[in-house]
Each structure stands twice: as structure tokens, then as C-alpha cells.
Amino acid sequence: MKKFIILILAIGFAVSCGSSDDSNEGDGYNRTALLTNIADNYIIPALQDLETKLTAMNTAKTNFVSDKTQSNLDALSVAWLDAYKIWQALEMFDVGPGEALNKYLYFMNVYPTNTSDIQAAATSGDYDLSMSSLHDAQGFPAIDYLIHSDNALERFTTDANADDYVAYLSVLTERMKTLTTQVLSDWQGTYRDEYVANTESSATGALDKTVNDFIYFYEKGFRTNKIGIPAGSFSGNPAAEKVEALYKSDVSKTLAIEALHAIEDVFEGKAYNGSTTGESFKTYLTFLNRSDITSAVEENFVKVSNTLNGLPENFYQQVLDDNTVMSEAFDAIQTTVATFKVDMANAMNVGLDYQDADGD
Template sequence: MIQKAINRTFVYDQKAMKLRGLTFILSVCLITLIFIACKKKAKDKTEEEETKFDKPAMLANCADNVIIPNFQAFKSAMDSLVYSFTAFTQSKDVATLTTLRQKYITAIIKFQHISTFEFGPSESEIVRSNFNTYPTNTLTINSNISSGSYNLGTVSNLDAKGFPALDYLIFGKNETDASLIALFDTDPKAANRIAYVTACLSEMQTKTNSIVSAWNNSYRNTFVGSTGSQIGSSLGLLVNQLNFEIDLLKNAKIGIPLGKKSLGVTLPEKCEAFYANSISIKLAKECLANIEDVYLGRSTAGADGKGLDDLLESIDAMHGSEPLNAAIKNQFAVTQSKLNLVAEPLSSSVNNATSTVDAAYLEMVKLLVLLKTDTPSALGIVITYQDGDGD
């Protein structure tokens, strides 16, 4: 009996020892492997950068030196635009009309510098759709003016308001200055027309003011405080919207007029600010400059602060054999230089200098791939809400 028990314990102990031996060997292997891995890494990089990248500082730079100053500049441009329209209605002449048009151009240029930031307050105001849906629908505009009853808040009026509608209304379609002024002056529907422009402007101004005040109050800290790379994090929002904006640049500003969606048949009337007809390329350049500002963390004054470029550098993101940041910076430069070769107005260039416009377009595609595919992938940014298991 006792012997049996001893025997059993013995067998049991032997088994346990075998297992312990096995675990021991495995642990040793594991530690060795980790050690080798670490050593290899140490060799790869003699001078390891120990400082952690300061994401809150990057977001703060972005908010304080890029986003907020641009919104403020846009707000004053909007205020001047509204003021110049009032001046025009008080004294309807070529001089006030010229000023009005200049103020319009300034405002839509400044708009290129805030369109990217469609999150937080701008997202609630649906800025891109409300301010800049083009080509504008002249039929809807004219019928709204002649009826005098409309609600600019409805979806059906999205393409009958904002900058594109103003473009049509103050630059006119084949109007001389005098005949355009007459539409606001002696035309039977002149009062309706003035009321319509006022309604468009006041909607834009109200939205702008509410966005600027949100940024000046609590949203700035919300934005800076939301670190991380998760859904809805500021970095995620920023990169996502940057991609959306470059998509707009490539498609809406250049690709569609160039005929990329219409079997190569050019569509000049789909250019941005078609009626002003001398600023479409300018707007594309401003848009590209803004995308670069956001990427570099470059202030309105031109000071290069902490931006996505520094973040990509800090994690040693690569594009083939060169740093990803270098590839992106280079692509910005190439895209700008190709865009510089395109002459205004774009509505003529798409037909007269198709290959020049096409060259600029192709560089935008490359830039888009770098910003849309490489950047979020290198940063591990999560954009979707669904579960994943790593592709």
C-alpha cells in the first residue's frame, strides 16, 4: 500500500521534472531569441532617438498657428465681402462692383485655407457642401430670385448658394458691367436679386462666425487634447480630411474639367469660380498650399512648426529606400511646379493645353497616394469604425 503510493509519487515527480525541464529549455530559448533580436536592433541603430514625439505639441501648433489664424483670416475676408456688397447696393456703380469682385476673390482664396478642416465646428456646419458646391445651378438661382421664396437650408438649394452662386451673380454670364449693374438696379426683380445675394452672404457669415467662436472657445482644447490615433482622434480627423481635400483638388478642381470622368471630353463649365474665369488655377494652387501647410505644420506667416512631417520623421517612416517625408515633400514641389505651368483661365487650358493640365493632374495622383495610403498606414491611423483583425 505504502509502496504503491511512493511509486505513484515517484512517477508523478518524474513526469513533472520532465515538463519542468521542457519549460526551462523553452524559456532559455525565448530569452536568447529576444536578446538576439534586441542586439540586432541595437546594431541597426547606433544612435537611437529616445525622445518621444510630442503629439499634443503638434496638435497645438496645428490649431494655434495653422487652423485658427486661417479661420480668422477667412472671417475677416467674409466680413469685407459682406461690407462691400452693402456698399455696392448703396451706390451701384463700376467702382463698387469692382471692389465687390475683388473682395469675392479674396474670400474664396481664404476659403481654400479652411476647407480642409471639416471636423468639429466645420463638420456641424457642413462647410464644404454649404459654401462651395459647384458647378452652380443657374436655373435654380434664377427661379429662386424670380419667385422670391426659397429656403437656402434645403438640400435642393446646395448648388444654388455659397461661393459658386455668388460667382454667377456678381460676375455674370456674358454680361457687361453695365448690364450686370442693371440687374441689381433697374431690373424688375432687382430687389429680389439683392435679397438673394444678401441671404447667401448672411448664411455664410453666420456659419463662419459660429465656427470661429467655437474654435476660440472650447473646441481648441478639445482638438489639442484628443491625442492618439483612434477613430475620432484629432490626428485621425486631420489626416482623413487632408485626404478628402486632396481628392477634391484632384477631381473637382482639375480632373472633372479635364474630362477624367467624361471619356476625355473636357467640361470647362465645371471649373471652380467659372464666371470669374481667371482664378481657377490660383484656387487650386492655394488649396495645394494649404494641404502643404497642414502637412508641415506651417503657420500663416510661413514659420515651419511641428507637423505631420516631423511625426513621420520621428517614426522613421520609409517609402522604398527613401524617407517617406522626403518623398512627400518632393512630391509637393513637383506638383506645384507642374501646376505653375498651367495658364489661366483653366476653362481654356483644358482644351488648349490639355497635356500640361494632365501632367499636373498625374502629379496630384501621386501626391494623393502618398498622403492617403502611405501616411495613415505608417502612422497606424484607424479611420473605420468596424472591427478588424489586421487585414
């Protein structure tokens, strides 16, 4: 009994001495506020913007189809790039309706695109774009091939299968618009409320998923796909033909920078439209007394941004000319992967490994 009393006293002691230095007093962190900021001020406005841009791309396509001139094709190219830039802001949100849609992102931006699949599908007219084998025959990369590769105008005019290509182009642009409209309306419908209310601390919690997708995008969509694979970082063999937007490769830097801006904005909780900021990963880390992490991340952002800005517009050409510059860019981006995956995920206690097993 005596020992029991000692135990109680010891707890009391620990309690009283702990509370003198308490930076977390008050209510816990408001995760709903964070999720709300991401949903209302970032995802939904960005989706609205993307829908607008895809509608514009569709209109440009219609104009081109009715009058197949080089200038109409150029207008379509401009509309394509406008929409592609917006897409960079959304690729990291593989949650909710996007995820439910059998991975929306697989229908939008899988590259390198498969030109023989595109040709086969277009000319046979017999295809099902929801099949995973055709992920790389649709979306921005497939349109890039159709409208930017050599003899693009001929493909739609004098080619023996010109009508088939015109039809396939229409299907692709319309499909992207339809899918986006569907994802947007789901977000504006019930999912938004579900998302911001899902504050549970587990693999299925909205915050856990958002953090995971964010880090995954930084590591895979941004670092690996845009820089690492073309630079041959994982194979030792540079593969210039694997850059994003291969057939209009003078926009590769533009797209990479858009993606980096999106990463920075989401980390800092900046609104998609305008410059107001709200609750974010950054404010959450600050709440957790981990400004060491936020300053490391921000420092790295500056470095990555400087490195990217120092690259030429055309990554394809750069890989061929002097790949060491690309490898250096990869290394610059790499540092922040560790900060995100180790420090940020750890501080938030978000598991990056969803293979379940017991702990002890």
C-alpha cells in the same frame, strides 16, 4: 518548463539585441504639439482672416446695394476674390465645429453652382439654405454667378426681379459671414482644447481625422474638383463649365495655387501668419524615420507647383483650347495621392477606410 525558460531567454535576447539600434528612444511623439500647431497657428488664424475678409465682402455688398454702380460691383468682386483665396486654406479642415455645422464646407464652396436653383430661390424668396439640395445655390460659387455672369449689373438694377436678386445676394454674403463667425467662435471656445487633447489612435482621434481630411482634400477638393472634372479625367468628356469660379474663370489658377500652398504649409507645419514652422505631418514622419516619404512628398510638391505655374490663368479656356495640358496637370498631382494615401497614411497607421470590419 524547460521550454518556458527558453522562451523567456529568447525574449531577453531579442530585447537586448534590439535596443542597440534604437532611434525611437525617449518619449513617444508628442501629438498634442502637432495638433496645437495646426489649431493655433493655422486653423484659427486662417478662420480669423476669413472672417475679416468676409466682413469686408459684406461691407462691399452693402456699398453696392446702396449705390448700384459698376465700380461698386467691381469692389465687391475684389472682396469676393480676397475671401475666396483665404477659403482655400480652410476647405481641408472638415473637423469639429465645421463638421458639426452639418458640413460647413458644403455651404461655402460647392460647384458647379446651380443657376436655375439660384434663380428659383431668389425670385420666389421661399427657400431654406440649410437644405442639402441648395448646397450648390450658395457660397462663393453662387455669388460668383450673381456678380460675374453676363449682365450682372442689370440683374440688380433693371431686371424685373432685381430686388429679389439684391435680397438673395445679401442673404448669401451674410450667411457666409455668420457661419464662419460661428465656426471660429467654437474653435476659440471649447473645441480647440478638445481638439489638441484628442490624441487617441482611432477613427475618432483628431490626428486621424485631420490626416484623412488633408488627404481627402488633396485628392478630391484639389485634384478632382479643380482639375480632374473639368479636364474630363473621369468621364472622357471635358467639362470646362465645371471649373471653380466659372464666371470669373481667369482666377481659376490663382485659387488652385492658393490651395496648393495651403497643402504645402499644413504638411510642413508652417504658420498661417508668417513663416515659422512647428510640429507637422512632416516632423511626425521624420520621427517615424520616414524621411524617404517626406522627401518624396516635397519633390512632388515642386513638380506639382511647376506644372500649375505653367498653366494659364483661365482653366475654362484651357480646357476648351488644349485639354491635354490639363490632363498632364492631373497626372502630376496624381503621383502624390499615392504617396499620401499609401505611404504617409501607412507610416502613421492612420486608417483611410472607416468602414469597420474585423482583421486577423
